[in-house]
Amino acid sequence: MFERFPQANVVGIALSAKMLNELARKDQPWQAHLRLIRGFFLELDLGKSTYDAVISSMALHHWIPGVKLRLYERIRIALRRGGVFVNDDYVTTEQESTERLASFKASCISDRHLQHIDLPLSIQQEQELPQEAGFPAIRLAFRRANTCVFAAVT
Numbered sequence: 001m002f003e004r005f006p007q008a009n010v011v012g013i014a015l016s017a018k019m020l021n022e023l024a025r026k027d028q029p030w031q032a033h034l035r036l037i038r039g040f041f042l043e044l045d046l047g048k049s050t051y052d053a054v055i056s057s058m059a060l061h062h063w064i065p066g067v068k069l070r071l072y073e074r075i076r077i078a079l080r081r082g083g084v085f086v087n088d089d090y091v092t093t094e095q096e097s098t099e100r101l102a103s104f105k106a107s108c109i110s111d112r113h114l115q116h117i118d119l120p121l122s123i124q125q126e127q128e129l130p131q132e133a134g135f136p137a138i139r140l141a142f143r144r145a146n147t148c149v150f151a152a153v154t
């Protein structure tokens with residue numbers, strides 16, 4: 001991000017202090033442009049029309065579709081007009097996604113404490129959910145094996 005947009009102001013959010021420390025170390029030259037928040041992004045106030053871009057990397061494959069839908073709505077609201085949402089994550093087949101969801105539901109674990117459970121969606125679901133959340137369209141910008149980068153513009 002900083003190599004491409006050295007003047008950007010970036011807010012980095014993660015639950016893991018280790019991950020944030022690593023980010024601070026790597027991005028030391030841009031320290032003045034970086035604010036790190038250790039928090040739970042399902043609960044943090046992301047604001048309204050606050051950001052030009054929301055970028056997630058390998059962080060959103062833990063949520064059931066209903067929770068993810070609400071997060072996508074909050075991301076859309078947090079973006080300025082013309083802002084972009086980029087989601088890099090791993091996907092699975094429709095069948096495996098359905099099976100994982102069924103076994104999760106049978107486990108009765110609370111859907112707000114899932115960060116250690118993997119519930120990847122299919123490519124189709126990853127494209128439908130943001131549209132349901134009000135993004136006009138989301139495209140598959142990159143794919144290598146089961147890793148995909150999706151991009152949507154508000």
Ligand SMILES: C[S@@+](CC[C@H](N)C(=O)[O-])C[C@H]1O[C@@H](n2cnc3c(N)ncnc32)[C@H](O)[C@@H]1O
Binds near residue numbers: 057
């Ligand atoms: C697999 S790591 C990926 C880290 C980094 N984004 C990367 O691509 O190298 C997943 C990250 O997502 C964060 N994460 C997962 N669920 C989260 C949540 N609900 N709120 C905040 N951070 C979360 C974890 O703290 C961790 O830093």
